[in-house]
Amino acid sequence: MAKRKAQQDPAVDQPDNDKIKDLEQFMEDSSGALMNTNTGVKINDDQNSLKAGERGASLLEDFILREKITHFDHERIPERVVHARGSGAHGVFKLYEPLPEYTKAQFLNDTSIETPVFVRFSTVAGSRGSTDLARDVRGFAVKFYTQEGNFDLVGNNMPVFFIQDAMKFPDLVHAVKPEPDNEIPQAASAHDTFWDFISVMPESTHMIMWLMSDRAIPRSYRMMEGFGVHTFRLVNAEGKSCFVKFHWKPLLGVHSVAWDEAQNISGKDPDFHRRDLWDAIESGNFPEWELGLQIVPEEDEFKFDFDLLDPTKIIPEELVPVRRVGKLTLNRNPENFFAETEQAAFHIGHVVPGIDFTNDPLLQGRLFSYTDTQLIRLGGPNFQEIPINRPIVPVHNNQRDGFMRQTINRGKVSYGPNSIGDNFPLQAKVSEGGFASYPERIDARKVRARSKSFLDHFSQAKLFFNSQSEPEKNHMIDAFSFELGKVQSNAVRQRMLGILSLVDKRLASEVGFALRLAIPEIPEQPMNRSIPADADPADYEPVVKKPSVAASPALSMATSPKNSIQTRKIAFIAADGVDGKSLNTVKAALENAGAIVEVVAPRQNFILSETDKEVPVNHSLLTAASVFYDGVYVPGGADSVATIAADADAVHFLNEAFKHCKAIAADSAAIPVIEATYFAKQVPAECTDESVLLDGIVVGDKPSTLADRFILALAQHRFWEREKPRKVPA
Numbered sequence: 001m002a003k004r005k006a007q008q009d010p011a012v013d014q015p016d017n018d019k020i021k022d023l024e025q026f027m028e029d030s031s032g033a034l035m036n037t038n039t040g041v042k043i044n045d046d047q048n049s050l051k052a053g054e055r056g057a058s059l060l061e062d063f064i065l066r067e068k069i070t071h072f073d074h075e076r077i078p079e080r081v082v083h084a085r086g087s088g089a090h091g092v093f094k095l096y097e098p099l100p101e102y103t104k105a106q107f108l109n110d111t112s113i114e115t116p117v118f119v120r121f122s123t124v125a126g127s128r129g130s131t132d133l134a135r136d137v138r139g140f141a142v143k144f145y146t147q148e149g150n151f152d153l154v155g156n157n158m159p160v161f162f163i164q165d166a167m168k169f170p171d172l173v174h175a176v177k178p179e180p181d182n183e184i185p186q187a188a189s190a191h192d193t194f195w196d197f198i199s200v201m202p203e204s205t206h207m208i209m210w211l212m213s214d215r216a217i218p219r220s221y222r223m224m225e226g227f228g229v230h231t232f233r234l235v236n237a238e239g240k241s242c243f244v245k246f247h248w249k250p251l252l253g254v255h256s257v258a259w260d261e262a263q264n265i266s267g268k269d270p271d272f273h274r275r276d277l278w279d280a281i282e283s284g285n286f287p288e289w290e291l292g293l294q295i296v297p298e299e300d301e302f303k304f305d306f307d308l309l310d311p312t313k314i315i316p317e318e319l320v321p322v323r324r325v326g327k328l329t330l331n332r333n334p335e336n337f338f339a340e341t342e343q344a345a346f347h348i349g350h351v352v353p354g355i356d357f358t359n360d361p362l363l364q365g366r367l368f369s370y371t372d373t374q375l376i377r378l379g380g381p382n383f384q385e386i387p388i389n390r391p392i393v394p395v396h397n398n399q400r401d402g403f404m405r406q407t408i409n410r411g412k413v414s415y416g417p418n419s420i421g422d423n424f425p426l427q428a429k430v431s432e433g434g435f436a437s438y439p440e441r442i443d444a445r446k447v448r449a450r451s452k453s454f455l456d457h458f459s460q461a462k463l464f465f466n467s468q469s470e471p472e473k474n475h476m477i478d479a480f481s482f483e484l485g486k487v488q489s490n491a492v493r494q495r496m497l498g499i500l501s502l503v504d505k506r507l508a509s510e511v512g513f514a515l516r517l518a519i520p521e522i523p524e525q526p527m528n529r530s531i532p533a534d535a536d537p538a539d540y541e542p543v544v545k546k547p548s549v550a551a552s553p554a555l556s557m558a559t560s561p562k563n564s565i566q567t568r569k570i571a572f573i574a575a576d577g578v579d580g581k582s583l584n585t586v587k588a589a590l591e592n593a594g595a596i597v598e599v600v601a602p603r604q605n606f607i608l609s610e611t612d613k614e615v616p617v618n619h620s621l622l623t624a625a626s627v628f629y630d631g632v633y634v635p636g637g638a639d640s641v642a643t644i645a646a647d648a649d650a651v652h653f654l655n656e657a658f659k660h661c662k663a664i665a666a667d668s669a670a671i672p673v674i675e676a677t678y679f680a681k682q683v684p685a686e687c688t689d690e691s692v693l694l695d696g697i698v699v700g701d702k703p704s705t706l707a708d709r710f711i712l713a714l715a716q717h718r719f720w721e722r723e724k725p726r727k728v729p730a
């Protein structure tokens with residue numbers, strides 16, 4: 001275990017691995033050093049440029065000024081065309097059990113290896129400086145630095161995609177990005193061009209259900225699932241192949257925030273997810289996911305009522321269970337955001353022997369796009385030599401030169417076959433680990449076409465909607481009403497209502513109610529704008545099927561385990577005169593259960609307890625907000641309670657936490673504070689375990705019992721039932 005060498009010392013050890021050791025040779029640390037130029041000349045004056053006299057013009061001769069300004073002028077590189085905003089972290093992947101029957105990939109066979117990884121999470125639509133809490137898909141890109149080369153699993157937090165063919169990707173992205181005339185809105189899909197496109201692309205219907213669900217506003221990157229989306233292939237040592245879908249299952253469960261909360265966080269802390277990931281790793285709360293595989297034998301390719309090659313479809317876990325085969329732990333923050341996170345170049349085409357592709361037409365297009373985009377973004381063909389992108393194994397081939405070449409290739413030979421260099425570097429036999437593509441049989445005509453097996457656009461959208469809990473369904477109705485409410489065109493809205501009516505009548509009618517628009521009796525022919533010029537519309541007519549599985553509990557976040565408050569953040573609202581026991585007993589119990597407690601007070605720095613002891617304050621009511629926390633507690637102490645009850649910001653804090661359905665606790669002595677809130681009437685007369693599980697409100701005069709009940713409530717994450725009365729104008 002080695003501490004990071006960052007200037008600000010991290011609180012915990014952040015372990016080394018082979019990739020970190022590799023990166024260390026490129027790291028620079030200025031502590032104790034004298035300043036010099038890029039050519040190594042020591043700098044004597046970094047304050048003043050060279051001038052003709054004290055008040056004279058600057059001299060062109062000033063190589064120190066020129067070098068500094070020139071470098072600065074070139075500091076920016078283009079942001080990623082999608083997934084521009086992201087956060088990265090280092091970690092390791094550890095396998096639970098060897099999988100030789102499916103794959104020969106060494107990192108999926110040798111349980112003694114800890115494979116180093118670098119992960120980058122991202123939003124998709126917004127620019128680099130946009131908010132983390134936009135309603136959006138999240139990228140979940142993992143680079144495994146295996147001993148057989150890099151394997152990149154470039155996935156998302158949703159298991160399906162908007163389109164079935166790479167040909168439509170630029171259209172999709174143009175539609176969702178800010179509109180081109182006025183560059184509005186930033187990091188939002190709630191605008192005309194996006195919904196116009198969706199309304200004439202019925203293949204996007206399933207993905208739109210995910211995007212309008214709370215999955216699009218995660219509580220934390222650490223509480224999201226990840227999916228490889230496409231069906232990939234695994235290939236074993238005998239050359240036998242099977243199909244696979246990759247999953248990441250977060251050990252902290254899958255949780256989201258409320259939409260009103262997301263919008264609030266976007267203003268108060270646009271770096272909310274970035275900060276959350278960084279802080280968790282700095283404090284030793286290393287985020288963990290299990291790698292899950294859904295394996296389908298090759299002979300079962302046509303067993304399903306959807307096409308495995310169609311990226312708008314999941315394989316319901318009821319049909320093929322997810323087998324958890326290993327664990328990913330993120331245990332180290334980057335040293336430098338630009339060098340590591342920004343320059344990381346992921347590519348779905350980075351595979352190792354034992355992992356291969358399928359003919360999913362979206363996957364196939366991606367195989368071209370990722371290298372192509374790095375060539376412009378990172379400035380040339382040598383981006384693989386950038387420290388974060390280099391494999392941990394040495395690279396030997398006959399590729400040479402290009403902008404910014406780092407490697408100094410020795411010798412005269414840069415071609416093969418050759419005799420001067422004894423034909424080195426030699427090709428590797430398959431038995432030596434050489435990659436050989438899976439020899440899939442292909443016997444086909446060259447056509448531009450869409451398989452009829454891709455034309456069922458609604459059944460899995462129905463499956464997703466039917467699998468949600470009531471509150472989740474309501475959130476989706478609200479999300480559609482919000483997004484389509486921001487759309488100006490009634491024609492687009494109406495077309496969307498037509499599509500929604502093919503998914504669920506109640507969904508369509510409630511969104512129609514909010515928009516005050518009738519659902520069209522006969523929905524416009526959905527495919528009539530998105531077919532080739534000479535195609536027969538009948539060949540593209542959507543197939544309407546009943547889902548083969550009626551509901552899949554795994555698709556609902558309500559089924560996520562609710563047995564832990566690990567890393568949850570709780571605000572204690574207090575002022576001078578706080579009852580030390582009431583504060584400290586509950587704090588100790590929550591921290592013992594893995595939560596993080598922060599004291600929020602009217603002013604910064606500290607408060608004094610009843611017995612005049614200093615209690616450190618993490619935030620004042622000015623710099624904190626309820627939306628940064630998972631729950632709130634008000635300790636006793638007569639003076640503290642009187643101050644807090646009379647403080648409008650404190651009362652607003654509680655009202656807002658209630659509105660966002662969070663667990664709330666108060667010492668019985670703090671009842672006057674609760675009485676000042678809008679929800680005073682909803683506090684149960686008698687607080688029991690049952691009432692707490694129902695309402696999420698805990699009141700008690702015994703701090704230890706109160707703490708136990710508060711922990712029970714916090715573990716539920718949210719009490720969405722509270723949304724029904726909607727009586728809190730916070």
Ligand code: HDE
Nearest residue numbers: 080083120139140141155156166169229365366369370373
């Ligand atoms: Fe990407 N995608 N994508 N994508 N994608 C990029 O590559 C692209 C798709 C995903 O943290 C770009 O380096 C095409 C699906 C992630 O650096 C670009 C198509 C999925 C990231 C690109 C897709 C993804 C990207 C932009 C349709 C989930 C961020 C910058 C054929 C399985 C990686 C870059 C990171 C980034 C192209 C569809 C995931 C332009 C053409 C489906 C997580 O190459």
